[in-house]
Amino acid sequence: MKVRIFDTTLRDGEQTVGVSLSPDQKLSIAKKLDQLGVDAIEAGFPVISEGESKAVKMITSEGLSCEIAGLTRTIKGDIDAAVDAGLNYIHTFIATSDIHLQYKLQMTREQALEKAIEAVEYGKSRGLQVEFSAEDATRTDRDFLKQVFGDVAKAGADRIDIPDTVGYSTPEYIAEITKDAITATQLPVSVHCHNDFGLAVANALSGIHVGAACAHVTINGIGERAGNASLEELSMALQCLPQDQKYETNIKSELIYDTSRYISKIVGIKVQPNKAIVGDNAFGHESGIHTHGVLNNPLTYEPISPELVGRTRQLRIGKHAGIHGMNAMLEEFGVQTTDDQSKQILEKIKVLGDQGQQITDVELLSIASDVLGEKGIKKIVQLSAFSVSTGIGIMPYAFVKLNIDGEDFIGTDYGVGPVDAALNAIQKITGKVSELKITDYRLASISGGATALCEVTITVEDPQGNSVSAKSVGEDIVTTSVKAVIDGINRIMLKNMLKEKQLN
Incomplete structure (x- = not known):
């Protein structure tokens, strides 16, 4: 089964606190995402500013191979702004949970449903592909959610999206309402999951496993509050994790790491070291037990090959290191040691590690030089x-x-x-x-x-x-x-x- 990847780094990702992108930056990221192989890019929210509209126009004019969508509320002016920005695909939304209806929109359920239908009909009348989102779907009354999805499908929606707006769902519940949406609409269903409880990728996978055709994701999982489902984690889980049915995406996995680093630098948000797939430590090994195993067979402590996502294995040195890993690191620099010399070098490393010091490659070589009695390793x-x-x-x-x-x-x-x-x-x-x-x-x-x-x-x-x-x-x-x-x-x-x- 082919899963569609809808990337919202430029829209939901930009809603990360402290992130604001210029039109040129947005265009450069869009090009990178297109090269990565995403099926659709949510380029922005055209009505919110002149700069946002300009950015969307630049992206729609670039001739990228993926689809380009823009976000709109269920307001005609928003939809008109999307058309003016050159879009032929909108992602339109209105909240459907009682808490949003009462405290944000001051609407009844019936009024919200009427707005949803009107927006879908208006979008179709303007020749647009329309994906409809019921904001805060996972806290919406289940029967009402089914009604909303069924009625917007009848109004002409092309796709349905289930947003877990505040990351409130569990994998079990997202599976249930995904099946509801498919039954009620007979349309392609997307899942849009947030990470407030650390379940965004798990929830997205759960929706896909019961028939969702698409996942909304961001690079590095950036987004409001705790972020969105991470493109790199979701795509690699679909590709590599064992399951009854095999899933494919158009993502060129070998470009994942480069794309992650590129976007991290532009948005100014450093990837946490222990982040799955793209974090600095994701393929790093220090423990002597682990490095010994990896040197014999990488599968002992690596679920996937680092090269699959454009990375390389990193052996690290520290107080948990063992002889085998340390010698392997020294050999990378052409340093050969006797057993006794190796023990002396490792002991010095452990002493520094016990003092709470981080030991870099350069310090390892300096310690080795001291033990070997050399005046220094060649400086190029x-x-x-x-x-x-x-x-x-x-x-x-x-x-x-x-x-x-x-x-x-x-x-x-x-x-x-x-x-x-x-x-x-x-x-x-x-x-x-x-x-x-x-x-x-x-x-x-x-x-x-x-x-x-x-x-x-x-x-x-x-x-x-x-x-x-x-x-x-x-x-x-x-x-x-x-x-x-x-x-x-x-x-x-x-x-x-x-x-x-x-x-x-």
Whole structure:
């Protein structure tokens, strides 16, 4: 069975507190979603502002391969605004629960039903495809909900949507009302689930398992309050989890991680590390028992291959680490150790871990160098010079000169601050040389007073999704940040260079 994926990142996702997108940003996200393979994009709510209408027009004019929908209330002016924005598909809604009718709309059930029918009929008269939503469906009287769905179907609706507006449903109940909607309308039914109780994906799956044809989702599960059903979790659950009936979507799963990171950066909401599928730790292993198992057979502790969603496996080092995982990490950098040396390195790591310290790849290599008696592991990238300028009324600017494997490179760039400018300049160089990206930057203060020390932790990633972390401590934030980035770049370039030698 093919399940339709209706992405509402640009509408419900933008209703996340603190998120506001420009028309250009919306268009760039729409293109990314289209490449990902979504069947429909809810581009926005055209009537709410000129900018929103402009964004929808830009998206409808782009010639994307997926369907483009716009949200409307059951008001003729909203529907007209959707048509003016170039839409031929609307998602129109009115609340049907008694609490919404009494306290929000001040309407009777009969009045709300009349508005719903009028909107569907008007939308059809304007030549639109109409998907009708009964807002707060899961708290609506069940018999009344069936009546509403049946009557809007008779009025000409093309699709029906069941919104669990405040995430109040259970999988068992969403299954029951999904079957009601299918029986009452004989139309394709969508489920639109919110995550207030952490059940959004489970509820969406439950609706699909009993016959819903479509799920409304957002990238990274963003949305109002606790968010919406997550596209990445739902699509991979449909594809991979065992069930009686197999489900397919048009989602190109290998693009999921890249899409997640792209949209996370634009909307300014970092993905939590333990987020399923796309979180930093989703395919990360530190425990010695786990890493030993994964090294022998990844299926021991990974339900799916990370490459399936555009990711790579990450072995991490810390106090829970074991010899096998640590040695595997060292071997990625070309470091060979005896059994005794491995034990010494691991003991030092556990001591740091017991002190509550996070141990990065760079620190692992530094500890290994101390134990092995080496003066240092090869540095491919050397920082030759850098300077930053900033002040009131001018945009921060940075100059960076790097020597990469004997060749000098110069990069300059601006930023929102001196650190941002310096990192942008470095990334200009490394992006040109080896397409490396700085994917994470964290700053912490580790002492107080006028000479406070700061700790910078960064992650550098290559186009294949391989990443390396590095940490630096110092008094000056800009210098400390630059040193951390250079350390990270050195480690990932060394790792990739050794891989290329092994392949050749």
